[in-house]
Amino acid sequence: MKTSFMLNGTQTTVDAPEDATLLWAIRERLKLTGTKYSCGIGVCGACIVHIDGVSVMSCGFPLAAVEGRAVTTIEGLSQNNDHPIQKAFQETQAPQCGYCFSGQVMHAAALMNDNPRPSEAEIVEHMDAVLCRCGAYPDILSALKKVAKGGQVS
Numbered sequence: 001m002k003t004s005f006m007l008n009g010t011q012t013t014v015d016a017p018e019d020a021t022l023l024w025a026i027r028e029r030l031k032l033t034g035t036k037y038s039c040g041i042g043v044c045g046a047c048i049v050h051i052d053g054v055s056v057m058s059c060g061f062p063l064a065a066v067e068g069r070a071v072t073t074i075e076g077l078s079q080n081n082d083h084p085i086q087k088a089f090q091e092t093q094a095p096q097c098g099y100c101f102s103g104q105v106m107h108a109a110a111l112m113n114d115n116p117r118p119s120e121a122e123i124v125e126h127m128d129a130v131l132c133r134c135g136a137y138p139d140i141l142s143a144l145k146k147v148a149k150g151g152q153v154s
C-alpha cells in the first residue's frame with residue numbers, strides 16, 4: 001500500500017506492506033539511517049522523529065498513519081547539523097557511543113520548540129523518555145541547560 005507524506009520538506013511516497021512501521025520505512029526504504037532502531041518496543045527513544053512537530057517513537061508508529069502529515073528526521077532538523085541543540089551537544093562532547101543521540105536531539109528539539117526556556121526539572125522530566133546506555137545524562141543535561149539559558153533555539 002502507498003503512503004504519501006512530507007519528509008524533511010519533500011513530498012514522499014512509500015509503497016510498503018500494510019503493517020510497516022514508520023521507522024522501517026525511514027531506514028529500509030528511504031535509507032535515512034540517522035534514526036536508530038534499538039528496543040523496537042517504544043521504551044528507549046532511539047527512534048524518535050517529529051510528526052507535525054511532535055516527538056514520536058517511530059518504531060511502533062504505523063507508516064500508514066503518516067499519510068498527509070509532515071515527518072522530520074534528524075537529517076531534516078537543520079541544514080548543517082547546526083541546530084542549537086546539536087551545537088550544544090557538540091560543544092559539550094556529550095555523546096559517547098552516540099547511538100542514542102538522534103533520539104536525544106529530536107526529543108529535546110520538540111521540547112524547546114514548545115518551551116524555549118524549560119527549567120532543569122522540565123528538561124529532566126521530558127528527557128526521561130530517551131535512554132542512554134552510556135550514561136551520558138550529566139552532559140546531556142548540562143548541554144540542554146545551556147541551550148535553555150540562551151532562549152530561542154530555532
Ligand code: FES
Nearest residue numbers: 038040042045059
Ligand atoms: S527503538 Fe523505538 S523506542 Fe526503542
Ligand code: FES
Nearest residue numbers: 096098132133134
Ligand atoms: S551515548 Fe551511547 S547510548 Fe547514549
